[in-house]
């Protein structure tokens with residue numbers, strides 16, 4: 836990573852700058868590319884989890900309907916749940932990336 840004090844391009848995993856011996860922090864000052872990659876992974880994770888949870892919740896709700904849902908209704912409910920969950924996940928990821 837780039838040294839914050841002398842701008843020397845160090846090895847990505849270097850703990851100290853090879854030029855000026857400044858301690859390189861790997862927690863702060865990540866490159867925008869790195870942050871983007873993390874945000875993208877987060878979005879995928881939230882969308883996946885949200886979609887799955889929505890799918891299960893509405894699937895179960897459809898099964899527990901008093902007059903018993905037909906198989907077509909069950910599929911429709913589960914699909915809608917999945918979509919809502921995925922959208923919610925996307926929203927959460929978006930909110931988190933802005934904070």
Ligand SMILES: [Zn+2]
Nearest residue numbers: 838841852855
């Ligand atoms: Zn340096």
